[in-house]
Amino acid sequence: MKKLLLILILLPSLALATFNDATLTTDTVISVGSYTLNISGSSAVIESMTVNADNLSVVLGSGSSIAITSPTRNELQTDTTTGVTNTCNSTTSSLSITGVTTVTITPSATICTDPTPSGSSGSRRSTFLPPPPLNNITPPLTNPGGNGNSNFYNLGLTNLRKGSTGDTVKELQKFLNAKLNIGLIIDGIFGPKTRGAVILFQQTNNLVPDGIVGPLTKGKMYN
The missing domain is CATH 1.10.101.10 (PGBD-like superfamily/PGBD)
Known part of the structure; x- marks a missing residue:
């Protein structure tokens, strides 16, 4: 089957669409329900991609990898954790998908939690805990x-x-x-x-x- 170049922007009206044997050569914007997702991958081969009302199903070609990003920081849930890495920061929520043949992505209304505290320059705050009281100890x-x-x-x-x-x-x-x-x-x-x-x-x-x-x-x- 001849491969197509997936160079397009899918608008909300194109939900419930299916695409077969496409090579991803540029970033693509897809709407899943009320959520906007950015899909990117350097020459990733997508054997099929189905946009449903509330999720996105992707079948990747062998050795391909893609990144799916939510610019509104919505949590992105998947039906598998193998080959899937979740990332959350102060601006986006994203998934890196590598080596997975088929994966279904479901955007959630829940906003992801950034593990890095604001103003910490990437380091976690340390919390000082006072020592416990020395109860029931008889002094000399x-x-x-x-x-x-x-x-x-x-x-x-x-x-x-x-x-x-x-x-x-x-x-x-x-x-x-x-x-x-x-x-x-x-x-x-x-x-x-x-x-x-x-x-x-x-x-x-x-x-x-x-x-x-x-x-x-x-x-x-x-x-």
């Missing part, structure tokens, strides 16, 4: 003497009570010795003497004298 307790000593008392995150053991109990015993000037043995065991010292601290700070080092008691120790 400084030496209550206020004399610049580098000692710290880390009472941990859990309540301390009779029977508790470990480094946090040792820190508590060091604090009580420094604050109350008593001679607790720093053994890391919350025994009767340590409990008695805690009760004494609570009584002098208007706390419930239950011998348990909980949030309220720790709060007073931090002041």
Whole structure:
């Protein structure tokens, strides 16, 4: 079948038209419904092109490629994603079609989204996110003497009570010795003497004298 040179502008009145075995040698304007599309391709062989009421069906020759552009930035939907590349910028929406034998293009009323923010010179904006709040973290307790000593008392995150053991109990015993000037043995065991010292601290700070080092008691120790 003899090839024709597709050098024409199809007006809206030519919808539902079909063209066979054409070689695209210049840009062509086609109306699909109420949408205007520009078709371009360097010597692309179009075996057939059918303009329907709401879509455009194209059968490309082997090795051909075309570009279809919407100057009004309408999204261009296709029935395949193989060999099809969508591009959107601030002025146009376009499809590059390569190596696809048959493809149907449907213009949409939806305006495409330009991924490049305006005024960014092609680069994306970076968003600064502040660090998350450090909740439920007990700060180290400084030496209550206020004399610049580098000692710290880390009472941990859990309540301390009779029977508790470990480094946090040792820190508590060091604090009580420094604050109350008593001679607790720093053994890391919350025994009767340590409990008695805690009760004494609570009584002098208007706390419930239950011998348990909980949030309220720790709060007073931090002041």
